[in-house]
Each structure stands twice: as C-alpha cells, then as structure tokens.
Amino acid sequence: MWTYDKKLEYPINIKSTNPKLAKVIISQYGGPDGELAASLRYLSQRFGMPDQKSKAILNDIGTEELAHLEMVGSIVHQLTRNASIEELERAGLAPYYTDHGVDVYPVSAAGVPFNANCVACKGDPIANLQEDLAAEQKARATYEKLIDLCGDDGDVVDVLRYLREREIVHFQRFGEALRNVQDKLAEKKFYMNNNNNLFNNNCSN
Amino acid sequence: MNNQENSEMTKTEMLQKIREYDFAIIELAQYLDTHPEDQKALCLHKEYAKKLKDLKDKYQKIYGPLTICYPCNKWRWLEQPWPWERSDF
Numbered sequence: 437m438w439t440y441d442k443k444l445e446y447p448i449n450i451k452s453t454n455p456k457l458a459k460v461i462i463s464q465y466g467g468p469d470g471e472l473a474a475s476l477r478y479l480s481q482r483f484g485m486p487d488q489k490s491k492a493i494l495n496d497i498g499t500e501e502l503a504h505l506e507m508v509g510s511i512v513h514q515l516t517r518n519a520s521i522e523e524l525e526r527a528g529l530a531p532y533y534t535d536h537g538v539d540v541y542p543v544s545a546a547g548v549p550f551n552a553n554c555v556a557c558k559g560d561p562i563a564n565l566q567e568d569l570a571a572e573q574k575a576r577a578t579y580e581k582l583i584d585l586c587g588d589d590g591d592v593v594d595v596l597r598y599l600r601e602r603e604i605v606h607f608q609r610f611g612e613a614l615r616n617v618q619d620k621l622a623e624k625k626f627y628m629n630n631n632n633n634l635f636n637n638n639c640s641n
Numbered sequence: 642m643n644n645q646e647n648s649e650m651t652k653t654e655m656l657q658k659i660r661e662y663d664f665a666i667i668e669l670a671q672y673l674d675t676h677p678e679d680q681k682a683l684c685l686h687k688e689y690a691k692k693l694k695d696l697k698d699k700y701q702k703i704y705g706p707l708t709i710c711y712p713c714n715k716w717r718w719l720e721q722p723w724p725w726e727r728s729d730f
Contacts, residue, residue, distance in 0.1 A: 442707045442718075443656060445664065447728030492674040500667055510725035605668070612675035 438499065445503040446598045450514040450591045455527035457592065458515035459545065460585055464599070465508045466542025468554035469574035475501035477555040477571060481564045487620060490561060490613045494568075497606050504599055509540040511595060562621075565614040572607035576600055652730045655700050659707075662693040 464470040478498030485491045516524070516538050524533050531547070542550035556567045579600035586593045650658065669686040676682065701707055705717030722730075 439708055439710070441663070442724060443660060443663075444724045444728060445660065445667075447657065447660065448725075449727050449729050489675055489677070493671065496667075496671050496674055500671075506725065513725055514727075605671070609671050609675055616675065 438502070444507055444510060445500070446507060446595060448507060448510045448514060448591075448595055450511065450589075452515070452589055452591065453518045453523065454515045454589065454592075455519045455524050455529050457586065457589065458512045459527055459529055459532070461508065461515070461582055461592070461596075462512050462540070462543055463545035464575070464578060464582065465505065465512060465540060466550040467544035467548075467578070468551075469571065469578050470544075470550075471501050471505035471508055471575075472542055472550055473554050474498075474571060474575060475505055476552065477557065478568065480555065480557045481568070484557070484559050484564070485561055487561075487617060489616050490565070493609050493613045497609060500602070500606075504602065507595065507599065511592060512540050513538070515592070561617045562614070565610055565617060568610045569607060569614065572603045572610060576603040576607070579603065652700075652704055653728075655696065655704075656728075656730075659693065659696055659700060662689050662696065665689045666693060 466472055475498050478494045478501065482491050482494035482498065485494060516529075519527075519529075519538075521533075524530060532541070532543070535541070544550075556564070558564055558567070579596050583593055583596050583600070586596065666686060666689050669682055669689065673679065673682055673686065697707060701711050705711075705720055706713060709718055711718075
C-alpha cells in the first residue's frame with residue numbers, strides 16, 4: 437500500500453505565472469508518455485511478473501512515478517494559480533478553464549484526456565519490459581522537448597531536468613530486469629508457448 | 642552530520658536534507674532490486690536509512706507530522722503549506 441509523505445520528491449518553487457508553459461507541461465501529467473501512464477503501466481504489470489526482481493522493480497519504479505505525477509501536477513498548479521482570466525485566454529486555456537477551472541486534470545498537451553490505451557500490459561514479461569524501456573525513452577524525449585519550450589524559466593527547467601534524469605536511470609533498471617528474465621529463460625531451456633502455467637511453474641526467481 | 646549542525650538548520654534546510662536522504666534511499670532501493678547481492682549498496686542504504694529516520698524524528702518533533710502515522714497532541718497534519726504549493730517556508 438502507499439503512505440503519503442508530506443513533501444515532494446524534489447523541491448518546486450515556481451515564482452512566475454506562465455499558463456502557456458503549463459498547457460504543454462500538463463502532457464507529462466495526463467499525456468500518453470506521462471507519469472500517470474508510467475505509474476499505471478508499471479503497477480499493473482507487476483501482477484503478472486514471474487520473478488522477484490521484475491516484481492520489485494516494477495513496484496518501486498511505479499511508486500516513484502506517482503511521486504513524479506505529483507511533481508508535474510505541482511508545476512502546472514504553480515504556473516497557473518495566479519493567472520488572470522485574460523492570461524488564461526491568451527494562453528489558449530479558455531476551453532480547459534471552462535471544464536476544469538484551475539484544477540489539474542489529466543490531459544495531454546493537445547487536450548486529449550488521459551486514456552489507458554497508452555498503457556500496455558501484455559501478460560508477457562519480455563513484451564512488458566520492452567514496452568517499459570520504450571516508455572522511459574519516450575518520457576525522456578518528452579522532457580527534452582518541454583525543456584526546449586521553457587526558454588528562460590530556470591525554476592521550471594531545473595525540475596524538468598531532474599525528472600528527465602530519473603527516466604534515464606529507470607531505463608537502466610528495466611534493461612537489467614529484462615536481461616535477468618532473458619537469462620532465466622535461456623537457463624531453463626524453455627520454449628515460449630501459450631501455456632502460461634508452464635512458464636510460471638518453471639520460473640520462480 | 643552531527644546534532645549541533647542539525648539544530649542550526651532552518652525548516653527549509655532540514656526538509657531539503659530529508660529529501661536528499663530519501664532520494665538516496667529510493668535510488669539505492671531500485672538498484673538493489675536488480676543487484677540484490679551488492680553489499681556496498683546495501684551498506685550505503687542502511688547508513689542513509691538511519692540518517693533519514695533520525696532527521697525525520699527531529700523534524701517532526703518541531704514542525705509537525707510528515708505522515709498521518711505520526712502521533713500528535715494537536716492535528717498539525719492539515720497545516721499549510723501543502724507540498725504542491727511551495728517547497729520553501
């Protein structure tokens with residue numbers, strides 16, 4: 437289960453009001469490669485993993501992604517909380533404001549509400565871990581694009597750089613988990629087939 | 642870090658130090674998930690876990706709870722600011 441620690445994983449103090457930036461940064465909240473997608477993907481995949489290392493890493497990275505979800509939400513909140521109606525309108529946020537006010541609603545930069553279609557849980561350790569590797573790269577790439585769009589806002593860039601670095605480390609961990617699964621399969625001279633029970637019985641660690 | 646230093650830290654500084662220890666633990670925990678045999682990492686983790694616990698105890702005594710599990714005589718849990726609002730005090 438989860439306990440809430442009353443602090444952010446990394447400090448966020450944004451002094452500027454910038455709804456235009458918030459409109460794109462929100463993609464890492466509710467977009468296809470964002471933190472909600474990441475946490476849901478990993479926390480859902482962990483149920484079907486056969487080995488300890490994969491279960492543990494999916495559990496722990498999934499948990500950290502929830503902390504990142506909170507951070508991205510905090511960035512969006514701090515960038516918009518003092519915005520006037522005119523500033524919101526100029527930033528193209530009138531439609532968002534109509535339906536959500538200044539709440540942080542899970543949506544992409546293009547305004548597409550969060551959809552679990554972007555989360556793949558294939559019930560197969562190799563497919564899942566490959567998906568997770570790709571997901572971390574997509575998240576890293578998205579943070580890089582957001583950093584490009586930040587311009588001079590040092591407060592925001594600093595936090596995005598931190599989040600980007602974490603994606604790179606997660607990628608490393610998933611690579612290790614994948615190699616571990618592949619080694620286990622080679623070890624047991626197991627031939628992949630549709631029989632899930634056969635796989636589960638042969639792979640205990 | 643000794644106790645003398647701890648008592649001279651501001652609230653912001655203390656919480657930042659807690660974040661740093663917590664981060665080190667998260668990073669080490671994920672590393673240990675895929676390298677459970679790494680004794681060096683395990684030792685480091687133990688070291689940071691102790692430092693975090695001690696500092697959290699000190700922080701919460703003065704500034705109030707960081708989790709809902711902390712025993713209080715007054716429900717300071719709902720005090721402002723909440724983390725998404727600001728990280729300096």
